[in-house]
Amino acid sequence: LRTVTGVQTCALPICATYGTATTLATSGGSGSGAVTYTKISGSCTLGGTNNATLTPSGAGSCVVTATKAADDQYAARNTSDTTINISKAAQSTALTLSTSTVVYGQTLTLSGSGGDGDGTVSYSKASGTCSLVGATLTPGDAGSNCQVQITRAESANYEAQTSSAIIISISRATPTLGSLSLPSDKVFGDAAFSLSNPTATYNGSAVAGAWGYASALTSVATFSGATATIAGAGSSTITATFTPTDTTNYNTTSVTATLSVSQSTPTFTWSNVSATYGDADRKSTRLNSSHRT
Numbered sequence: 001l002r003t004v005t006g007v008q009t010c011a012l013p014i015c016a017t018y019g020t021a022t023t024l025a026t027s028g029g030s031g032s033g034a035v036t037y038t039k040i041s042g043s044c045t046l047g048g049t050n051n052a053t054l055t056p057s058g059a060g061s062c063v064v065t066a067t068k069a070a071d072d073q074y075a076a077r078n079t080s081d082t083t084i085n086i087s088k089a090a091q092s093t094a095l096t097l098s099t100s101t102v103v104y105g106q107t108l109t110l111s112g113s114g115g116d117g118d119g120t121v122s123y124s125k126a127s128g129t130c131s132l133v134g135a136t137l138t139p140g141d142a143g144s145n146c147q148v149q150i151t152r153a154e155s156a157n158y159e160a161q162t163s164s165a166i167i168i169s170i171s172r173a174t175p176t177l178g179s180l181s182l183p184s185d186k187v188f189g190d191a192a193f194s195l196s197n198p199t200a201t202y203n204g205s206a207v208a209g210a211w212g213y214a215s216a217l218t219s220v221a222t223f224s225g226a227t228a229t230i231a232g233a234g235s236s237t238i239t240a241t242f243t244p245t246d247t248t249n250y251n252t253t254s255v256t257a258t259l260s261v262s263q264s265t266p267t268f269t270w271s272n273v274s275a276t277y278g279d280a281d282r283k284s285t286r287l288n289s290s291h292r293t
Contacts, residue, residue: 033069091161117155
């Protein structure tokens with residue numbers, strides 16, 4: 001018996017993707033000799049049975065050869081160096097925003113995370129009334145449409161990825177109200193009095209709107225507009241409610257304070273109390289009383 005050197009032609013896969021193992025295969029050749037693979041250079045490792053599993057360690061390329069072992073009829077044969085092109089992988093981790101809500105009149109600094117690789121993160125407006133400069137979003141009216149997208153740029157091993165449109169929720173702002181000032185010296189029987197409206201501001205600017213007043217106990221005080229009428233002694237919570245003119249962008253809000261009304265002290269006077277010594281007893285003396293009015 002003698003060994004015959006047969007002509008063998010081996011064709012290897014010429015592409016792979018970072019992050020995905022590839023099984024090498026050859027075609028052609030003769031005989032029953034096993035095919036094994038050897039890494040020559042590049043960004044990969046070989047392992048598994050006969051080193052046939054190629055695992056990319058980075059995008060780029062990897063050079064390998066295949067060897068078909070000798071058998072009883074054929075001598076061993078190597079392929080020439082073959083370059084496996086390793087492409088960048090698609091990013092599979094979703095891109096998300098840490099916060100997707102903003103209050104009218106404020107700004108939101110977008111902060112995205114996710115994606116794969118170390119590519120830079122950037123933002124773009126997809127649609128709506130908001131505006132976007134870099135990562136700073138300025139909303140339009142409360143309740144209006146605003147959608148943004150996040151992009152993580154390509155890196156050494158990953159292609160770029162852009163998220164689907166993310167909805168930004170724009171909520172109404174709540175004005176800041178000043179304190180409600182109430183008199184502290186009111187007595188039952190005092191005349192009606194008017195209250196001064198508290199301040200209503202947002203971001204340091206006045207907010208237009210109307211005020212309404214209500215007393216928790218109408219037995220103590222009642223209101224017509226901002227005018228209070230004292231109904232009796234006691235304490236009652238007074239609520240001042242602010243309704244903004246722009247109800248699209250501002251919430252109705254209120255402030256409270258306690259009104260205390262003291263009891264009235266009656267004033268007594270005597271009538272028909274004159275008498276002369278020796279006069280008979282008088283029984284028609286009258287005591288008159290009145291309270292503060």
